[in-house]
Amino acid sequence: MARILCIDDEPHVVTLKCAILEAAGHTVTPSSSAHDAIEKLKTNEYDAVVTDWRLGDANGRAIVQAAKSHSSVPVVVVSGYVAEAFQAAEPLADLYLEKPVNPEELVTIVNELLKTSERSA
Structure with missing residues (x-):
């Protein structure tokens, strides 16, 4: 379906999200x-990004x-520091989710953002 870049500095968390x-x-x-x-964003194309803060x-x-x-590209921040992330400049x-995130919710949100992104392209 889509190419997604998933970033988290905790190895087990990035493995789980992937x-x-x-x-x-x-x-x-x-x-x-x-x-x-x-670096990956500079050299590859992605349809969405899911990142920790x-x-x-x-x-x-x-x-x-x-x-x-x-x-x-739609960007979803999944973090225990959503308030801090949301107040950033x-x-x-596109969306902020509090850790721990419900797996079905993450998939639903990413899929909806991808649909919206496709329509506006």
Whole structure:
């Protein structure tokens, strides 16, 4: 279905999110740092980005900014720090979800954002 970049600095969390999205039929590329994710955004095309906010080497704002600067790709922030993420300066992610996220909710939201993105393309 869609190509999704999934970023989290906790290995078990990124593995779990990738498995959830792959089970829904998506092709998912994992990333464990903001630096790695930004490099992947520069060299690959993705249909959506799912990212944590607090990452070891940076915060999710850098990822949101990189994703939005390359295209109108939908970005979902899944974090225990949603209030902090939501108060960050522009650009804003398309949606903020509090950890731990319900797997069905994550899939539903990503699929809806992908549909909306396809219609506006």
